[in-house]
């Protein structure tokens with residue numbers, strides 16, 4: 001069986017500055033890892049600000065192209081030119097969750113219409129009834145119902161509820177890979193744990209592989225099966241999340257861990273809940 005995701009020696013360089021002050025930033029350098037299809041997991045990409053996490057996420061989502069290396073989703077090279085049909089198929093299989101749920105929804109647009117249009121676009125649901133049924137099914141997977149959401153606008157819902165709805169929207173296309181970039185950092189501490197647990201639940205109940213991008217070692221310790229730790233675009237350490245964070249080998253990972261995790265990291269859940 002092919003891998004859900006193969007990142008093969010991927011690098012990304014950006015040119016910035018003006019004509020006279022042009023410089024090149026190596027945001028991601030020679031990163032490789034594979035997420036197997038027969039083993040759904042939460043795979044964390046951990047690092048401080050500027051370590052290249054979002055650039056890597058954007059390349060997995062196809063919104064940035066690598067400067068070098070290959071990215072394959074189910075064996076298909078997404079760095080190759082693709083037809084519109086292939087692009088839609090890719091978007092169905094790989095769904096993003098972003099940091100700020102308030103920015104994910106236009107305040108003037110009813111929240112339910114996002115779910116209905118996703119059902120129309122990715123599941124060919126043409127009638128209102130079919131769209132509602134698919135929206136409700138996805139909302140129930142995240143602990144909500146269509147009754148709680150129908151006719152409402154983003155300002156009428158909490159950050160935690162909106163992030164659940166963003167996850168529900170991402171589930172409608174029935175993806176096998178979700179790329180979540182700092183999905184709990186803008187959610188109230190009191191609701192953070194429930195969102196974090198939701199990702200574990202999607203892995204276990206639906207078999208969805210989650211790429212979880214974070215600067216927060218406590219949530220990574222709590223939910224990730226495996227992780228990579230990035231510094232200045234490079235992987236400095238990788239492996240099973242708990243083994244790496246219980247006994248980090250690289251000085252950078254040790255410093256990160258000592259700064260963020262409690263002396264007994266098994267108490268990470270206390271930090272997440274605030």
Ligand SMILES: Nc1ncnc2c1ncn2[C@@H]1O[C@H](COP(=O)(O)OP(=O)(O)OP(=O)(O)O)[C@@H](O)[C@H]1O
Nearest residue numbers: 014016025027047048049050051052053054055056
């Ligand atoms: N479009 C761009 N043009 C120029 N430089 C960029 C661009 N995008 C990112 N970079 C640079 O690449 C490096 C990695 O940035 P990136 O946003 O991927 O890091 P990050 O780990 O996600 O950080 P954060 O957690 O702050 O979002 C940084 O030095 C950043 O300034």
